[in-house]
Amino acid sequence: MNKTELIEAVAKDTGLTNADARKAVESLIATVGKTLKKGDEVAITGFGKFSVAKRGARTGRNPQTGATIKIKASKSPKFTAGATLKTVVANKRK
Known part of the structure; x- marks a missing residue:
């Protein structure tokens, strides 16, 4: 599964639009990256x-x-x- 397929699956499972699901997935990825860059963990x-x-x-x-x-x-x-x-x-x- 690639990023686009993940976004489509999230949209289908949650009832969100593909645009909203894309924002959610990209926000998760960005937040994890920023947190790790600071040296913190995400559990x-x-x-x-x-x-x-x-x-x-x-x-x-x-x-x-x-x-x-x-x-x-x-x-x-x-x-x-x-x-x-x-x-x-x-x-x-x-």
Whole structure:
């Protein structure tokens, strides 16, 4: 499912227009992004938790040359699925 299909599904499930559903989905995405950028977490009970994973600076190797390189510290978004989401996914696969 891509973003457009998600918007259409939200509109169908909620009775909103596609334009209103688009605003809601885009607002959710923007809010999660802003919150993570501040370093905070977003927890949606039953669904999961969005957080920021921090990786320290380290040394690595260039796979082509084998030369040692310095890799800068970085941050990346992380999602941890909640118990309800895990249950839904596990039951669908059976």
